[in-house]
Amino acid sequence: MVRDAMDLTYLTGQRPADTLKACTGDLTVEFLLVAQGKTTKKLRILLEENGQRTGLGTFIDDLLERRKLAGITSSRLITNPDGVRLSYAMLRNRWQESRAAAMQAAIDAGDSPLAHRIKQFRFSDSNRRRQAKSMT
Secondary structure, three states, X not given: OHHHHHHHHHHHOOOHHHHHHOEHHHEOOXXXXXXXXXXXXXXXXXXXXXXXXXXXXXXXXXHXXXXXXXXXXXXXXXXXXXXXXXXXXXXXXXXXXXXXXXXXXXXXXXXXXXXXXXXXXXXXXXXXXXXXEXXX
């Protein structure tokens, strides 16, 4: 779920909090519709361009297929394995656990410079829009 949240945040260029609000009702064949919480901007982010799925479109197709196989029926795109929507606090806690595990793996491998870089890494609002177009 942390990886899915990070991938969706990266591929949309949206804030993590806005990413967690994304739901199946925000999907069309060509776009992911986003209403940003902080700026209140409304965006259409491409899922398909010139008949080809974008990286985001491919990711969402895969995510929906994995959710279907797991029996998850929640409308939220990012959920825990039981289908419960992920709150920002839940994401933050799991992110910190994942980062700590990655740091420990680097330390165990004898790569303290990598462990230091992992410790400094943040998952925050610094991720910005990539393929977004303002809605008209």
